[in-house]
Amino acid sequence: MSQAFRHPGTRPSARITVRAVALLVAASCASAAFAQEFNWKKHQGKTLTFLANNNPVANALLKHKADFEQQTGMTLKVDSYQEQQMRQRLVTVMNSRSDEIDVFMSLPSREGMQFAKAGWYADLSELVKTASAKDYDFADLSAGMLKDATYDKQLTGIPMNVEGPVLYYRKDLFQKCGVTLPRSLPELEAVAGKLKSCEPGVTPFVSRGLKPALPFTYSVFLHNMGGQYMKDGKSQLCSKEGQASLALYAKLLKDYGPPGVVNYSFYQISSLYREGRAAMAFESSNELRNVMDGGARLKDTSVAVLPAGPGGSHPTVIGWTMSVSAHSKNKEAAWYFVQWATSPAVQAKLALDGVAPPRSAVARSPGYKAWTDEQPVRAEWVAAVNELARTGTSEVGYPIVANPASRDFIGQAATELLLGQKTPAQACADADKQLDALIAKD
Numbered sequence: 085m086s087q088a089f090r091h092p093g094t095r096p097s098a099r100i101t102v103r104a105v106a107l108l109v110a111a112s113c114a115s116a117a118f119a120q121e122f123n124w125k126k127h128q129g130k131t132l133t134f135l136a137n138n139n140p141v142a143n144a145l146l147k148h149k150a151d152f153e154q155q156t157g158m159t160l161k162v163d164s165y166q167e168q169q170m171r172q173r174l175v176t177v178m179n180s181r182s183d184e185i186d187v188f189m190s191l192p193s194r195e196g197m198q199f200a201k202a203g204w205y206a207d208l209s210e211l212v213k214t215a216s217a218k219d220y221d222f223a224d225l226s227a228g229m230l231k232d233a234t235y236d237k238q239l240t241g242i243p244m245n246v247e248g249p250v251l252y253y254r255k256d257l258f259q260k261c262g263v264t265l266p267r268s269l270p271e272l273e274a275v276a277g278k279l280k281s282c283e284p285g286v287t288p289f290v291s292r293g294l295k296p297a298l299p300f301t302y303s304v305f306l307h308n309m310g311g312q313y314m315k316d317g318k319s320q321l322c323s324k325e326g327q328a329s330l331a332l333y334a335k336l337l338k339d340y341g342p343p344g345v346v347n348y349s350f351y352q353i354s355s356l357y358r359e360g361r362a363a364m365a366f367e368s369s370n371e372l373r374n375v376m377d378g379g380a381r382l383k384d385t386s387v388a389v390l391p392a393g394p395g396g397s398h399p400t401v402i403g404w405t406m407s408v409s410a411h412s413k414n415k416e417a418a419w420y421f422v423q424w425a426t427s428p429a430v431q432a433k434l435a436l437d438g439v440a441p442p443r444s445a446v447a448r449s450p451g452y453k454a455w456t457d458e459q460p461v462r463a464e465w466v467a468a469v470n471e472l473a474r475t476g477t478s479e480v481g482y483p484i485v486a487n488p489a490s491r492d493f494i495g496q497a498a499t500e501l502l503l504g505q506k507t508p509a510q511a512c513a514d515a516d517k518q519l520d521a522l523i524a525k526d
Contacts, residue, residue: 122217127417128157135174135188136164140370141245141404142189144437145425152424158417178204183411186418190241192232193402193478197485205240206408211419220423226442229403232478241405242426243442248401248472249301252357252365252375256384257283269308269393276340279363289336290353291366293345293502295495301366302498303400303480305329310395313482319519321497322512325395331508334501346499366390369469373438387464389471401476403442440469484526493518
């Protein structure tokens, strides 16, 4: 993965050029290295509290928690929650301006504008320049993802990974049932239908049905069908393309998905596929390790980007950042944890755990290539993630401060179709009305 990684959906508030930041930081770090040797033990004895999302990125990182504590002499207290609970906890702490959390995981494509406007992120720009180890190599981090995490010249976090939804599919079942991966998104329904007839005991297609989680996967359908969320300050779910994408996504889940799919997020999807109960799973690239856990799917799975639609191929690509709370009383010590977690050495370890690296040097390293070459499915996974990086957009939901709220309205419209409560025209019209009101407040 190279620094050519781009985000067509990057928000206009990211006003600073990352190349300029990288050059400035590199020069500053070089001069600082001559002034004094970096001391990893500078904050030994301190305790940091890390609010973690219980996802593959954090789980892979925390396997090396003892290494951080040994290297720095600090104690890392970890509060780990499932994603929705993690966000609820974070909002509660931040709204009270509490200093009980020092470091947290953040998704700029979702809450970046909201958190930045609220003043919840500590600006890392100065700490990068003045408190970085000489081998940190800030300039090697993905320029596109750093830009996504920059608001009004403030660096709100450091990228931990590159991810997006990919299609995991059972090549053995495809061969048995005489189907191939469709070249066009609308053809996906026909493939699901053939799989359902051929293997009635296996779910043909599964993706996210849980309302707040659904836009992550649905957004690829919208963009590939030629749609967009906003135009001229108005919601576009009721455009021809918007209605078609909602109808297709809901129909696939309703007619070919598992019972109770309205409650499915990545936990349930990965489990269903890993256990051999799904033929296709459209889920985050982050889930590779969970999908392959136990080895049952190692030989029969292929990975690809979702087929292009009438609007072309526009996969979603995002990434988690490690951020420091603006209310922390240990900002520099917290930065030590952030730079350790995003360092070349640690990123190389995470890459071998199925965390796609935001560092080009790690992506090109012999160790990563050797890991990739061990299994064909890993090579396909890397190729898919690289495709996300080259052609993807980070637009998931509406590019407004209230992005998280906008996702609920998108999810609600899809849920109403999935449950047969409304027609596509009714569902999108009701959603557009609520979304236009939300946009007007931005």
